[in-house]
Amino acid sequence: MKDHTNCVVTPIVKADGFDPLGVAVHRGSTIVFRSADEYANRAKRGMDGYSYGLYGTPTTRTLERKITQLEQGARTFLAPSGQGANVIAMLAFVGAGDKVLIADSCYPPVRDFATHDLKRLGVAVDFYDPISPSALEHRIDDRTRMVWCESPGSTTLEVQDLPRIVEIAHRAGALVGCDNTWATPLNYKPLSYGADIVTEALTKYVSGHSDVLMGSITVSTDALAGPVRGLLGRYGIGVSPDDAALVLRGMETLPVRLAYASESALQLAQIFRDHPLVDRVLFPPMPGCAGHELWKRDFLGASGVFSVVFKPDVSAHLAAALDQLQVFAIGASWGGTRSLVAPMQVRSNRSETEWTDDDLLLRVSAGLEAREDLRADIERLLASLEEKNLPQRLPVSALDGTRYMLNNEQGE
Numbered sequence: 162m163k164d165h166t167n168c169v170v171t172p173i174v175k176a177d178g179f180d181p182l183g184v185a186v187h188r189g190s191t192i193v194f195r196s197a198d199e200y201a202n203r204a205k206r207g208m209d210g211y212s213y214g215l216y217g218t219p220t221t222r223t224l225e226r227k228i229t230q231l232e233q234g235a236r237t238f239l240a241p242s243g244q245g246a247n248v249i250a251m252l253a254f255v256g257a258g259d260k261v262l263i264a265d266s267c268y269p270p271v272r273d274f275a276t277h278d279l280k281r282l283g284v285a286v287d288f289y290d291p292i293s294p295s296a297l298e299h300r301i302d303d304r305t306r307m308v309w310c311e312s313p314g315s316t317t318l319e320v321q322d323l324p325r326i327v328e329i330a331h332r333a334g335a336l337v338g339c340d341n342t343w344a345t346p347l348n349y350k351p352l353s354y355g356a357d358i359v360t361e362a363l364t365k366y367v368s369g370h371s372d373v374l375m376g377s378i379t380v381s382t383d384a385l386a387g388p389v390r391g392l393l394g395r396y397g398i399g400v401s402p403d404d405a406a407l408v409l410r411g412m413e414t415l416p417v418r419l420a421y422a423s424e425s426a427l428q429l430a431q432i433f434r435d436h437p438l439v440d441r442v443l444f445p446p447m448p449g450c451a452g453h454e455l456w457k458r459d460f461l462g463a464s465g466v467f468s469v470v471f472k473p474d475v476s477a478h479l480a481a482a483l484d485q486l487q488v489f490a491i492g493a494s495w496g497g498t499r500s501l502v503a504p505m506q507v508r509s510n511r512s513e514t515e516w517t518d519d520d521l522l523l524r525v526s527a528g529l530e531a532r533e534d535l536r537a538d539i540e541r542l543l544a545s546l547e548e549k550n551l552p553q554r555l556p557v558s559a560l561d562g563t564r565y566m567l568n569n570e571q572g573e
C-alpha cells in the first residue's frame with residue numbers, strides 16, 4: 162500500500178493479553194462489517210449488537226450494564242444529562258390524550274418540561290401531593306399513562322410511599338417512573354418496589370467529580386426497553402464514550418464517597434438543627450423530614466444533601482452570611498467532591514401543595530473535605546447570621562429559652 166493509504170488504514174494490533182482494570186474508551190461513529198451480508202443484516206443485531214456509534218459502544222454498554230445491575234432492572238440507556246433522562250423516560254411512553262401525574266416536589270426543570278412541552282404535545286399534566294397517596298388516588302383516571310415520582314423530592318426532600326403509589330398507578334393502568342438521583346441506586350432501588358422506570362442524574366454522585374453531565378434510564382422489563390431505545394435513536398440522542406469512561410471511573414469510588422458524605426451531612430445537619438435561628442432541617446435520616454419513617458423502611462442509606470429552613474426573617478441575611486464561607490462553595494449540581502451550598506426558593510415551584518414555611522431554604526451538599534473544616538465553616542455561617550439577627554430584632558418565637566444565650570456566651 163502507498164503511504165497515503167497506510168496513514169488512513171489502521172492496522173489491527175493484538176489486544177489479547179492486555180487486560181487493564183480500567184474500561185477502554187471506544188470512540189466511533191462508523192463501525193465496519195466483515196461482509197456485505199453482515200452490513201445488510203445489521204439491524205438484526207439486536208440491542209446487544211453494534212451497528213452505529215450513536216446506538217452504543219462497548220464503553221457506554223459497560224456503564225449501562227453496571228447501572229442495570231445496581232438498579233436490579235432489565236436494561237439501561239444513557240442520556241446526555243439527568244434532565245435528558247427524565248424527559249426521555251416520559252416522552253417514550255406518553256402521547257396526545259394521555260395524562261401524566263407528577264409529584265409536586267419534582268426537580269423544577271421537569272415541571273418546566275411538563276408544562277411547556279408535554280402540554281404542547283397534547284398530554285394533560287397534573288401535579289399531586291408527593292406525601293399523600295390518597296390525593297394521588299383522587300387525581301388518577303383511565304387516561305393516566307404515567308405517575309412520576311422523585312423520592313426524596315428536590316429541595317424539600319419528601320420521601321414518597323412508592324409501594325403504595327405503584328399499587329394505585331398499576332391498578333389504573335399507569336406506569337410509574339422515579340427520579341432516584343438523591344439516593345443513587347446504591348441506597349434506593351425503586352424498581353424493587355414496583356416502579357417501571359428509574360432515572361439517575363449520573364452528573365451528581367455516580368460520576369462524582371462535577372466534571373461531566375450524564376443521565377440514565379433503567380427499565381424493569383425488556384418490553385419497556387423498545388420504546389426508549391427507539392426514541393433515542395430517532396431523536397439522535399447518545400453520549401460520548403469519553404464521558405462514559407469518566408462516569409465509569411467515578412463509579413468505582415461511589416460507595417466510599419457516598420458513605421463519607423452522608424455521615425458528614427448528618428453531623429452538619431445536627432449543628433443546624435440545634436441552632437436557635439433554625440426552624441427545621443429537611444433530611445430523610447432525621448425525624449421531622451416528611452417521610453422519615455418511609456426512608457427507614459425502604460432506603461439502604463442516605464446521601465450528603467439536606468435543606469435548612471430558617472426561622473422567620475433570618476433568610477433575609479443569608480446572602481451576606483454565605484459570603485463568609487471559606488470551605489463550602491456556592492453552587493448547584495451537588496454530588497461532587499466539594500461541599501456546596503445554594504439558596505433555593507420553594508413556593509414558585511409548587512402548584513398542588515402549599516409551602517407555608519420561609520420561602521428561601523439553604524440547600525447543603527456535604528463533599529469530601531475534612532469534617533472539622535466543614536463544621537468550622539458552618540459555625541462561621543451561623544455566627545454571621547447571629548450577628549445580623551441580634552435578639553432584640555428577632556421575633557419572640559425564635560428565642561428558644563436559654564440556648565441562644567448559651568451559644569453566644571461560648572463565642573460560637
Ligand SMILES: *Cc1c(COP(=O)(O)O)cnc(C)c1O
Pocket residue numbers: 241242243244245247268311315340342343362363364365374375376494
Ligand atoms: C440535578 C438533577 C437532575 C438533572 O441532572 P443534570 O444532569 O444536571 O441534567 C435531575 N433530577 C434531580 C433530582 C437532580 O437533582
